[in-house]
Amino acid sequence: MNRIPVVTRSHIKWAALLTxxxxFDMADLNALAYALPAIRAEWGLSLGEVGIATxxxxxxxxxxxxxxxRLADRFGRxxxxxxxTAFFSLFSMLTATxxxxTELSIYRLLTGAGLQALVVVLLTYAAEMFPRQFRGRVQALMLGVSLLGVPALAFFSRWVVPLGTGSWRFVFIAGSAGVLVVILAWLWLPExxxxxxGKGRIEEAEKTVLxxxxxxxxxxxxxLPEVDTVPAPIPASKPSDLIRQGLLRRTAVxxxxxxxxxxxxxxxxxxxPLLLTETGLTTAESLTYTSILSLAAVPGALIALLFIDKIERKWAVMMLFVGMGLFMLMFGFGSGAPMLLTSGLLITFLAFASxxxxxxxxxxxxxxxxxxxxxxxxxxxxxxxAFxxxxxxxxxxxxxxxTAVMLFLAIAMILAGIVIGLLGERTNNRxxxxISSLKSQEPTKVPANATATTRVGEERI
Structure with missing residues (x-):
C-alpha cells in the first residue's frame, strides 16, 4: 500500500462514493441550525430549551x-x-415528525451518533486506502465537494422554511437522503x-492490493517503486492500549x-442564525446571511489543495485556527452588514480549510x-x-x-491552534x-521483484 505512487482508477471510484x-452527512449536520429559528418561533422555546436541542x-x-x-476496529470499516449512513438517515427522517x-432532542441525539460514526470511520478508511503522498489532497477534494451539501441545504432551507408553519420539517427529510447511496457503497467499497x-485475512487483503x-x-x-519497510506496526491487542503512554498523549492533545x-x-x-436574530434581523434575513456565508465553505476546503501535502499539517491547523479566532473578534466587535459579511465569509473560509x-x-x-x-x-x-x-x-x-459570545468563541479558537501546533505529531507524507510507531526506526529496502505475498508478510502493509 505504501509503494503505490499514483491515484488509480479504483481510488477515484471510491473517492467519488465516499464524497x-x-x-449528505455535511448537509444533515447543519439541518438543525437552519430549522431552529422557525422551530423556536413556532414552539415558543426558551434559550435554555434551544441549548438542550442543540x-x-x-x-x-x-x-x-x-x-x-470501536465497531470499525472490530468488525471492519x-x-x-x-x-x-442508514442509521443517521432513519433518525433524521424521524426528526421531521x-x-x-424532547422528541426533537432524542432524534437529533441519535442522528448525531450516526453522523459522527460515519465521519470517523470514513476518515479512517480514506487514510488507509489512498497513497500517502496524496492523502491530504484526496481528502481536501472529497471534503470540498461534499461541502456543497452545506450551501445546498442552506438555500433549500431559505426557500422552504418561510413557506409556512411546519415547513422546517422538509429540511430534515432532505438531510436523510443519504440512505439512497447505501447500496452502491455495499457493492463498490472493498474492506x-x-x-x-490485522485480522489475519491476508488473501482478502491481497486482492485489493494486487x-x-x-x-x-x-x-x-x-x-512500481521499491518497497520502503517501516517500523513494525504496534501489535493488535486491547482497546486499553489507547492509554499507553505515547498514545495517551496523542489522544489528549x-x-x-x-x-x-x-x-x-x-x-x-x-x-x-439565532445569533443574527438577536442583533435585530428577522428569521428570513438571518437565513439569507447564513446562506451567503455558507458559500465560502467549498472554496475554503478546496484551497487546502494548495498546501495540505506541502506544509506540516499541525502547523497549518494552528495558523488556520488562530486566523479564525481573529476574524471572530472582527465579527463580534464590528458593526454593519459589510463587516458582518466580510468577517463571516472569512471565518467560514478558514473553518473549512482547517x-x-x-x-x-x-x-x-x-x-x-x-x-x-x-x-x-x-x-x-x-x-x-462542544456539548x-x-x-x-x-x-x-x-x-x-x-459580542460576549463572539469573544468567548475567539478565545477558544486561538487556544485550539496553540495546543495542536505546539504539542501535535508530525504526519506529512509519512x-x-x-507515524504510529512510538520509536524511530530506519527504513530498509525490500527487492522490487518480491512477490505480493512476501511484501505483505514483510512490510505488514
Missing part, C-alpha cells in the same frame, strides 16, 4: 464517535460506513487491506485541541488496530466539550449578549506505520 456519503446533537456525536470507532422539544491484514498494483503499474508506465476548535466552530456555525487539515490529520496518528477507536475517542471527547459549551453559550448570550 457522496459525506455530502447540545443533543453533540452528545450523540460523542457517543457515535467512540462506538463507531465498510460495514460501519454502511450501517452509520417531532412535536416536542481496508490494512484492517484485513488490484491497486495492476492499475498503478498501467498508469505509472512501468514497475488531539481531543483538547480539537475540542476548543469545535467550541469555536460549532458555537459560530450552529448558533449563527476542517480539511484536521480531518486528514486525526486518523494518521494512531496505529491500524486502534485507528478508528483512537480517532473516535479524541473526536468524541472534543464533541463532549458542554452550548449551555455556557446560552448563558452568555442571555446575560451578556452577542507512512502510517511510521
Amino acid at each position: 457522496t456519503l459525506l455530502f 447540545s443533543a446533537t453533540f452528545l450523540g456525536m460523542f457517543c457515535g464517535s467512540i462506538i463507531g470507532g 465498510k460495514r460501519v460506513i454502511i450501517g452509520a 417531532a412535536t416536542t422539544v 481496508s487491506p490494512r484492517w484485513l491484514e 488490484l491497486l498494483e495492476r492499475e498503478a503499474e498501467a498508469k505509472w508506465g512501468g514497475p 488531539l481531543a483538547i485541541g480539537y475540542g476548543f476548535g469545535l467550541i469555536g466552530y460549532y458555537g459560530f456555525n450552529a448558533w449563527l 476542517t480539511t487539515c484536521i480531518y486528514t490529520y486525526m486518523p494518521e496518528i494512531f496505529p491500524t488496530h486502534l485507528r478508528a477507536l483512537g480517532t473516535g475517542t479524541a473526536n468524541g471527547i472534543a464533541r463532549l466539550m 458542554g459549551s452550548t449551555f455556557i453559550l446560552a448563558a452568555i448570550l442571555g446575560s451578556l449578549g452577542f 507512512a502510517l506505520e511510521a
Whole structure:
C-alpha cells in the first residue's frame, strides 16, 4: 500500500462514493441550525430549551464517535460506513415528525451518533486506502465537494422554511437522503487491506492490493517503486492500549485541541442564525446571511489543495485556527452588514480549510488496530466539550449578549491552534506505520521483484 505512487482508477471510484456519503452527512449536520429559528418561533422555546436541542446533537456525536470507532476496529470499516449512513438517515427522517422539544432532542441525539460514526470511520478508511503522498489532497477534494451539501441545504432551507408553519420539517427529510447511496457503497467499497491484514485475512487483503498494483503499474508506465519497510506496526491487542503512554498523549492533545476548535466552530456555525436574530434581523434575513456565508465553505476546503501535502499539517491547523479566532473578534466587535459579511465569509473560509487539515490529520496518528477507536475517542471527547459549551453559550448570550459570545468563541479558537501546533505529531507524507510507531526506526529496502505475498508478510502493509 505504501509503494503505490499514483491515484488509480479504483481510488477515484471510491473517492467519488465516499464524497457522496459525506455530502449528505455535511448537509444533515447543519439541518438543525437552519430549522431552529422557525422551530423556536413556532414552539415558543426558551434559550435554555434551544441549548438542550442543540447540545443533543453533540452528545450523540460523542457517543457515535467512540462506538463507531470501536465497531470499525472490530468488525471492519465498510460495514460501519454502511450501517452509520442508514442509521443517521432513519433518525433524521424521524426528526421531521417531532412535536416536542424532547422528541426533537432524542432524534437529533441519535442522528448525531450516526453522523459522527460515519465521519470517523470514513476518515479512517480514506487514510488507509489512498497513497500517502496524496492523502491530504484526496481528502481536501472529497471534503470540498461534499461541502456543497452545506450551501445546498442552506438555500433549500431559505426557500422552504418561510413557506409556512411546519415547513422546517422538509429540511430534515432532505438531510436523510443519504440512505439512497447505501447500496452502491455495499457493492463498490472493498474492506481496508490494512484492517484485513490485522485480522489475519491476508488473501482478502491481497486482492485489493494486487488490484491497486495492476492499475498503478498501467498508469505509472512501468514497475512500481521499491518497497520502503517501516517500523513494525504496534501489535493488535486491547482497546486499553489507547492509554499507553505515547498514545495517551496523542489522544489528549488531539481531543483538547480539537475540542476548543469545535467550541469555536460549532458555537459560530450552529448558533449563527439565532445569533443574527438577536442583533435585530428577522428569521428570513438571518437565513439569507447564513446562506451567503455558507458559500465560502467549498472554496475554503478546496484551497487546502494548495498546501495540505506541502506544509506540516499541525502547523497549518494552528495558523488556520488562530486566523479564525481573529476574524471572530472582527465579527463580534464590528458593526454593519459589510463587516458582518466580510468577517463571516472569512471565518467560514478558514473553518473549512482547517476542517480539511484536521480531518486528514486525526486518523494518521494512531496505529491500524486502534485507528478508528483512537480517532473516535479524541473526536468524541472534543464533541463532549462542544456539548458542554452550548449551555455556557446560552448563558452568555442571555446575560451578556452577542459580542460576549463572539469573544468567548475567539478565545477558544486561538487556544485550539496553540495546543495542536505546539504539542501535535508530525504526519506529512509519512507512512502510517511510521507515524504510529512510538520509536524511530530506519527504513530498509525490500527487492522490487518480491512477490505480493512476501511484501505483505514483510512490510505488514
